[in-house]
Amino acid sequence: MRAFDELVTEAQSADVIGWGFGWLDGRATEERPPWGYASLLTRRLSTATAALDIDTGGGEVIDEAPVLPPRMAVTESYRPNIAVARHRLGPRGVDVVEADPHRLPFANGSFDLVTSRHPVSPAWSEISRVLVPGGTYLAQHVGPASAFELIEFFLGPLPENRRARHPQTESDAAEAAGLTVETLRTARCRMEFFDVGAIVWILRKCPWWVPDFAVSDYLPQLRELDARMRRGEPFVAHSTRHLIIASKR
Numbered sequence: 357m358r359a360f361d362e363l364v365t366e367a368q369s370a371d372v373i374g375w376g377f378g379w380l381d382g383r384a385t386e387e388r389p390p391w392g393y394a395s396l397l398t399r400r401l402s403t404a405t406a407a408l409d410i411d412t413g414g415g416e417v418i419d420e421a422p423v424l425p426p427r428m429a430v431t432e433s434y435r436p437n438i439a440v441a442r443h444r445l446g447p448r449g450v451d452v453v454e455a456d457p458h459r460l461p462f463a464n465g466s467f468d469l470v471t472s473r474h475p476v477s478p479a480w481s482e483i484s485r486v487l488v489p490g491g492t493y494l495a496q497h498v499g500p501a502s503a504f505e506l507i508e509f510f511l512g513p514l515p516e517n518r519r520a521r522h523p524q525t526e527s528d529a530a531e532a533a534g535l536t537v538e539t540l541r542t543a544r545c546r547m548e549f550f551d552v553g554a555i556v557w558i559l560r561k562c563p564w565w566v567p568d569f570a571v572s573d574y575l576p577q578l579r580e581l582d583a584r585m586r587r588g589e590p591f592v593a594h595s596t597r598h599l600i601i602a603s604k605r
Contacts, residue, residue, distance in 0.1 A: 360582050363553035364571055372561045374440045375413025375474075383554040387545035389597045393496040394420055396599075397471055400494050401425060404469040408486060410457050411475045414440035415450070424448060425469070429462070431455040433476075462486045474498050478526065480533035487604040493535060499523060499542060499596030503565060506547075506555070506593045510566045510577055523598040530602050539601035548590040552582040555591065 357363075370379055394417065401407055401418075404425040409418050412430035414437050429451040432438050442452045455461050458479040465488045472478070472495040483493055501518040508514055527537045549555055555578065559569045571578065581591055 357551060357586055360552060360579065363551055363582075364556055364578070367553035367556035367560070368571065370557055370560075372557065373414065373436045374416060375437070376416045377561070379557060380554055383551055384547065384549045384558070386547045386595060389496065389541075389543035389545060389599065391541055391543075391599050393417075393473060393599065396494060397421060397473075398423075400469055400471070400492065401428075404467075406467045407469040407471065408460075408462065408467045410460075410470065410472040410478075410483075412441055412452075412472075413437050415445040415452070417473050418450065419444050419448070424450065427451075427467075429453060429467075431457060431460065433457065458482060460486050465489070465491075467491060469494065471495060472497075478529075480529050480535065483530075484533040484535055484604055487535075489604055491604045493530070493600065493602045493604075495600050497521065497523070497526060497598050497600060499544075499598050502596040503547065503562075503593045506549075506558075506591065507565050509581075509591075510559075510569075510574055521596075523600075526598070526600065530600065534605050535602040536605055537600060537602045539599060541599040543597045543599075545595045545597065547593045547595055549581075549585070549593075550590050551585055552578055555581055 398421045401421045402423040406427035407425045409430040412418060412432050418430060431453045432441055433456050438454050445452055460482045464485055466486045468488050468491040470483050470487055470493045498521055500521045523540055523542055527540050530537055559566050
């Protein structure tokens with residue numbers, strides 16, 4: 357394994373724009389939920405007439421679908437991601453819109469399919485509003501206490517935060533907004549990190565995990581992780597996910 361400083365410096369300078377995680381290949385692993393979200397999305401997009409993907413990142417997930425509906429729009433609020441999404445999806449005729457997910461700039465009943473993988477905070481009233489009656493919401497959400505083994509390693513216990521993003525709470529909110537939840541499945545997936553560079557990179561990629569993360573502020577923790585992984589002990593955490601499929605009443 358390369359020296360601590362070399363791994364950290366490399367991770368600090370690596371690109372974290374977009375929503376791809378290829379930089380971690382060979383340095384970290386994460387189990388995938390059993391339902392296969394990308395395949396579910398591909399099937400739904402192939403039969404939709406008008407679809408919207410919320411919080412699309414750099415458009416990576418949508419671009420995996422070989423067939424897109426006649427009208428395909430995506431929204432993203434983080435400006436660096438918008439440029440990436442436009443470069444990736446623009447040639448496929450996708451409308452890439454800069455928008456806050458809580459104020460979608462579309463008319464009522466604009467889409468028969470709304471999707472999202474890992475939305476920041478689902479705005480159920482807006483999702484319901486832009487769907488046609490009988491339209492479908494298909495999404496994979498981040499669940500409660502996801503990756504908290506890593507987050508709490510740096511920040512200490514966060515008991516209140518562990519209760520956020522509960523799938524039943526989100527399901528109830530969807531129902532209250534006029535949707536009927538047809539499928540709600542949950543998964544807990546093992547994550548392993550094999551070098552300290554992978555830790556630094558993921559904390560830059562997901563800055564809400566450890567807000568205002570800076571290597572200089574967490575050197576003791578990073579060196580402890582580095583020593584552990586040099587002994588052949590990967591750092592293990594668990595992501596939580598839930599699949600929601602709902603229709604507009």
